[in-house]
Structures are given as C-alpha cells and as structure tokens.
Amino acid sequence: MLARQRQAVILEEVRRTGAVRVSDLVTRLGVSDMTVRRDLDALARRGQVEKVYGGATSATGRSTDEPGFEAKSVRQLPEKEAIAAMAAELVRPGTAIGLSAGTTTWTLARYLDDVADLTVVTNSIRVADVLQQRGRTDRTVVLTGGVRTPSDALVGPVAVQALRSLHLDLVFLGVHGMAPNAGFTTPNLNESETDRALVDAASNLVVLADHTKWATIGISTIAQLDEAHVLVSDEGLDQGAREILAEHVDELVLAPVPARRTQPEVGA
Template sequence: MTEMLASARHQRILDALREREQVRVTSLAAELGVSEMTVRRDLNTLAARGALVKVHGGATLDAAPTSNEPGFVHKLALESGEKQAIAQTAAGLVRPGMSIALNSGTTTYALAAQCTGIKDLTVVTNSPRIAEVFYAAANPSQNIILTGGIRTISDALVGPLSLSALGQLHVDLLFLGVHGMTAEDGFTTPNMLEAQTNQAFIKAAAQQIIVADHTKWGVTGLCQIVPLGQVDALISGHRLDPEAQNILRQSLDSLILA
C-alpha cells in the first residue's frame, strides 16, 4: 500500500465530510491508515483554512458553502429548483436603471445570473465570483462594483476595506443571502466578519430584501446580522414551514413565496 500525500488526505477528509456531515477522529484515523494525532493536525489546518469546523471528537461542515470546491456549483444545482425560483422572483423586482447590491452566497449567485441582461444596472457585490458572472456577460451598459477586502472561504470579501467601501455607496435595492433565520435570533451567518459586512450592506441600501430557501428556517449561525423585523422583505420558497410563514408575516412588511 503506497503512502498517501498529506494534501490527498485533506481532500478525502473533506469528501467524507460532505458525504456524512460529521466525521470522527477515530474513524478517520482507521480509514486513512494514519494515527489520530495526524488526523487532529489535519483537522486543525483545515479548520484554520475555514474548510470545516472542529467539534469535540471530530469535525462538521461549516454551514457556509465552500465556493472553491466542486461543492459550490453542485450544491447550487442540488437545490436548483427552489433557489432558481427565488432568484427568478427576485430578478423580477429589478428594473433597468436601478442600482442593486448582492452579498456572497449561492442564492444571490443564481440571482446574478438572471440579471446580466438588464440594462443600465449598477451592481455592488463583495463576491468575486458574482462579479465574474457580470464580467463574463460583458454588458456594456452595466456598472459592476466590487468591494475590497479579505476573502473568506465562502467567497466573500470582508473586513475594514469592505466596510469603508460600502460606507461610500448607496443602492436602491439589496438582496441579502443568509445562512439561517429564526424568530428569536433573526437572520444569522456563521462568520463574524461576514455578519459585519452584511450589516454594512443593509445600511447602504434604501430597501433590503432577504433571499433564503426554506431550509434556512430554524437554523442559527454564530452571529446575528439583523433581527427579523428590520428588513423590508423576504423571498423564500413555497415549501417554507407554515408556522414560519405566520411568524414572518407578522414581523415583515412583505413575505414573498416563489
């Protein structure tokens, strides 16, 4: 049996994680044929890179989609039905001449793809990947602004530069993708820096619209972005829990089911 390269081992850990959601140090050590100490070290480096979250006894996937893995596109395709419907509904609100903002996420990514044809559109985003969608379309009447910053694993530019950039800008409409929403904790994300940047997005927009599929309900990320009631609208799918719909209708001006 030929030895395995450290990077290959990292890859297999991530693969196992995507498949099982949870991995244990002991089982990984057995599967990979290395000591537990080595597995711990691997988990540490992967966690430092933000590719997973360590828990006692093993590791789990971060709720954030890892954009540079094949999983990004794949995950997009997986739930494509609902996400595409949400993106389509959201795109229907965008009129030529508007300025909009999109944060990083798979739903906003899908939305971006539907906006490339709209004329005289100004787009502000902190996702290089979303910016790339517009660059590739090369619509000369569109104005694409990328905020600066440091990139997180989920392809979002965050940090002081993104905040100061967003502080200088004002857009008509914000579409904000989130990682979780509950009645108590509002809209949340697992990354503190992303939460901060998303708050700056909210400040920079005249109107805020959350886009989130039904799986986000009941999920709480590490960090609150904003309470439920302090945004203008939410666009979700029709599979959203009926009780959640009631709660959301009471807090929000507008709940739209795609």
C-alpha cells in the first residue's frame, strides 16, 4: 500500500472513531511503527489530525468542537495519570464528593480505591462504571441521569435538578479549556449548565486541567478562575500561565510527570 493510500485509511478511521492508536495501525496496515508515525506526521502537517501520545485524534480548534470520549481518552495520558494521583490525595474518608464527566475525572475515579466510606455523585456513566466495578461495599455512587453528550456526560434539566438538591464536600471538575477572561470552559452549552449546578453544590471546587488546556476556550463558561479553591495541573504548564493562575486560584498544584521512555523504531 502506498503512503497516500495508508494515510487515506488512517484519516478515515480518525474521522469515524475520533482517535487512532499507533499499535492498532501497525497491525491493521501491516507496516512498521516508524512508517505509521511518518504517516501521522504527514497528516498532522496538513492539519488533518492532531498527534497525541501513542496515536492521533481529530484536529480541533473551534469553540464548539467536542471530541468524543475515546478521542479525548488518548490525549496527555501521563499528565492525566499524574494529575489524578495528586488529586486523589485531597479526598478524605467519609466525605461526599462530585466528579464531573471527562477523561481526567474518569482517571481520578480509578485512584479512589483506598478511600473508605465515600459517596460519589457524578453525571458520567463512565465514572460511575469505574466506581461500581471496584467492588467496595462502603461506597455509594449517585448517577444524576440526563441526556448523553458526545463526551459521555449526562446533561440537561434532569441532571441539573438532581444536583440542585445536593450539598457536597468537594467537587472535581474536568474542563475543556481555561483562560484569564473566559475562565473554565466547555464546548457544549448543555454541559456547561449541568457543570455549573455541580459547582454550586460544592463547598470546595477542585479543577483538573492538564497544561494543554491553557488558552483553550470553549463556547460556554462553567466558572471563573477565582472560583477554584484548588487547580491541579502538571509541570508542563508554562511560567506565564502559572503566574496568572496563582493570582486567581487559592492553590495551584503542579503534578510531576514521569519522563516518557522512547523506544527504538523499526525500519520500514
């Protein structure tokens, strides 16, 4: 198969599913890891895909772009793991917490195994599934209900009404972007209203956002920067962003991200 033919196959798969992994493409196309990466480089240079760790996703950029859950789940994996591990340390036994929908909060859910007697409210089927599968009998999981979005959030009046009756010790909010004037944003108007209700239910708000979310702006604001009691990001956050955020949030926490190991590439 010629390079242009391979790239057409890759692009079609990205458009169909939202994301591709290098390992899957190696098997499907019958070529080397290095050949696949060269094809992804070529597609990225033409603006047709966005390269991420281990693969590629659909190219984004507009304020209403909303990648699906699978597409977002392969982006910034080491950063999300580091942020989730750091955020889990904020959760105390016997508390009631909220987890918004999103791949970073979904990652956090897997780090809560050691927290006893926990009540978790979420508008994410994915998050609820993770918590239920962990098998703890001293845990209560509350799923809000609502209309499902492309990012697997449950939103709308049903979700909002459920959240307005609750009082939570701590809410962990995943966001699409953050910027000085826009605050914490999402590309989905309905998701914004539901997340706002989740924020309003919290005594303390913890925002989880890796460094790539800085200067990204979705169409709708969930909360202003100064509404966050804690912002957990990673050490990839640039110095200018750190200084601005430190002026607005009560506490800025930067999680160290382990260095990525590079593997020797096999010739095509």
